Amino acid sequence: MSKKNILFVMADQLRADYLSCYGHPKLQTPAMDWLASRGVRFDRAYVQATVCGPSRMSYYTGRYMSSHGSTFNGVPLRVGEMTIGDHLRPLGLRTALVGKTHMAADIEGMRRLGVAPNSIEGVLASQCGFEPYERDDGLWPDQVVPEDLPYNRYLRSLGYNVENPWHDYANAGRDEAGDVQSGWYLRNAGLAAEVKEEHSETAYMTDRAMDFMREAGDEPWCLHLSYIKPHWPYIAPAPYHDMYSADDVIDAVRDPSERENPHPVLGAYMQHEESLNFAKDEVRRLVIPAYMGLIRQVDDHLARLWRFMEEHGLFENTLIVVTSDHGDYLGDHWLGEKEMFHEQSVRVPMIVYDPDAAADATRGTSSDLLVAAIDLAPSFVEFAGGTPPDHILEGQSLLRLTRAQGAIAPEEWRSAVVSECDYAFRGARLQLGTEPSRSRAYMVRTERWKYIYFEGYRPQLFDLVEDPDELVDRGEDPTLEPVRELLRERLFDWIRTRKMRVTISDAEVERRTDNHKQRGFYFGVW
């Protein structure tokens, strides 16, 4: 297996429990399930931030949000912060993107350093280290859509002859009266998108991934196939728009007691428009079937991709990961969207297919070890034959788990995962009157506990053994003070040991330790 490829598939806002292999009772995801049957399904995989931009920056840099500094959508990743592409390109892998990254370029930083945005280095710095084979973040209202958006050009070439076909076709449906209705509104989630399914973003991105694989030929590659869906707007093309019905919607995980005297930050989030709407059963019953349809559509296109890869012999030498950047509350815990740290938001599907024969022993198994989004970057580096730079990357390679020849006990692996949230940009902050630099929260999740530290507010605590649905916040339970104290300590340990000395490796430090005399520097010598 001399040529090694990596296919890093991400779906946006895909909840772990909306895959059939993760237990959804109604939604079938055979393509993802099939991959899981040939790889390892991680049942406790957590993102390091619960909103697209920062979560992705953690995936792409292999570093925590507080380390890479891009704390919310639209916050530029500081120039010079290394990404997967920077690590893989020297190992010989063409590292490219099809789809979304949510990367905001640090234009000011590039200008200061004289990096021309259209130079090779400038493009890579702007695109998070990926060659933008097809960059498309989705979500193109007229106010922001670029004139030359390739997907719009594609749609226009097919006869969708308007200025912004994304808006008028991909994100619009026709009601019973024949009037065009916008996909932005939840009330229209049941309509079929005006775009034909085979022209939808999901189909198009899959086509583009295959284009890339064909084009790359014998050159080793890492392709980030990053689907825009099932992220809102919740509107699916036929036949996916009505493939599921209200009867297929699983019950909301919520209890009236959660709304009585909630944690202040949670309480503010419950007042967000999306939370108020998803708190209503009629909204859930209309929207969730569309969400399910969008997931099934992604899965069907993955099936198409698997067939293509099979035909091209790519399963022999390609590491494949299917994951998501965060989940979706969909009304659970009286919340919409994501951002807080319940399992619906912070836990993601994570399926890893490792083609190496050393991984044969784990095929079709699942693992409930605590794994993290930041584990992918070192996994990729190791798979590509490199040594993960452990003064930069903050995760651990998952190949140790895919290639394990026996069970790995929890105590041999990390005992807690950390995730972060900066809610400075959200209405909740205004309601709470918190400063932008202080509106932060941190989750520490261990085998049993989920502890959430909020700047300026009391913590939350959930006992995931006694209360797996996280309905009872024990953040103020006096009997659990020792538990909170320990978890707070874990948070302190974690934050002290983030990796900021990124320009010199530990090995280089070892080489330089106490070597001043060899270099001619004598001090303190009599």
Add this chain to the structure above:
Amino acid sequence: MSKKNILFVMADQLRADYLSCYGHPKLQTPAMDWLASRGVRFDRAYVQATVCGPSRMSYYTGRYMSSHGSTFNGVPLRVGEMTIGDHLRPLGLRTALVGKTHMAADIEGMRRLGVAPNSIEGVLASQCGFEPYERDDGLWPDQVVPEDLPYNRYLRSLGYNVENPWHDYANAGRDEAGDVQSGWYLRNAGLAAEVKEEHSETAYMTDRAMDFMREAGDEPWCLHLSYIKPHWPYIAPAPYHDMYSADDVIDAVRDPSERENPHPVLGAYMQHEESLNFAKDEVRRLVIPAYMGLIRQVDDHLARLWRFMEEHGLFENTLIVVTSDHGDYLGDHWLGEKEMFHEQSVRVPMIVYDPDAAADATRGTSSDLLVAAIDLAPSFVEFAGGTPPDHILEGQSLLRLTRAQGAIAPEEWRSAVVSECDYAFRGARLQLGTEPSRSRAYMVRTERWKYIYFEGYRPQLFDLVEDPDELVDRGEDPTLEPVRELLRERLFDWIRTRKMRVTISDAEVERRTDNHKQRGFYFGVW
């Protein structure tokens, strides 16, 4: 006062208590004292790291060591990390260097971004944001001296005709037998350096500073005049080599009890060669007079500089700071060099002359508020007419203190300063068997207490009111557990609130908060 300049003078390894205005009984520093008489003398000024490189990077970036990531000498400052020059240049100040910065360029990072080292941006990125009017870090053993070191060219032009005149003249003396002896060895500290005083590094750098001021003319500037001395090698040219004698040496601040069962990290440092040597009185009695001579020499050249500036009317429009990057144990606490957190190491002189009439009320006063090296960057930005970017800079402008019209109470200012140490590169780490990524320590110094948190070891605690000499480590005193608990909490607070979201200001966050609908993004809307 339309033209505004900044003169940022740093002496290297200059202990605060070796200035007469800070109370040295024998050493007179009239030029620094005179500046203090016209400005504010800060009696509790602390560096953010206790070794040259990281301390300077904190001065130059206005950020803590854990934020800028350059944790020791020779650890490159990551490309893109903003410095004083990046903040001042847009305000119209030519920002230049004469002397030492200890900057290591992030060559790898620049290469990744395609920044040519000899482009303007490449030079600035390599020189910590300073125009290198004269860059010279001092310390030039033959192994590392560049062929074209300007100071060596200068010496050769004066007839010091050897390959490395720094080594043979500036860092060498002649013993009674007429043999040349190396300044690297402490035993030669009493000899006069072979270089003539007027050709010494201190004289030369002062000349170069005046060259710069002449050349800059009416253009506003910030000049970092960064003396190489009184840092070791401890060898001074005549007449400074014997201006002070063993009788002028102040007693060592140390107690035999400090060596009995010391803190493990301190104990390891006490085994360093420089500590073992400075523990001997004969070493102190020979070396400290040379150290004092080097300081007096810097002071005499500052007097020359003040005269020059007076003649050129520069006191009317120039903010002047005199400080140091850290102190020098000189045998106190049985230690040599610096790095640990006793006052001799972490406290520095800090004299700020603010030419503005608003500062007239504070001229000649002293302040015992807790100030920090990182306070200079925002002070400079404010002085130059800018607004300190408080999502990047972690200090507070001192102009609030120089321009105070009445006393500022401690509770209106910061209540603790933090400093950091990474001893990964030092022999102590090998002796302790600590990993390079875990050999860290943090100091939290409040009005009364100094708490030091060591990774993997017990803390230290000093009561600066009861024990101002820091002879009794209360790190294990059970009665002080609540104090340590509080200070530990302060450290946790500090480390959580470091500024990593450097690409977007708080004001910009405010503008963007909850504005998704204005930008056309509708989510959660029914």
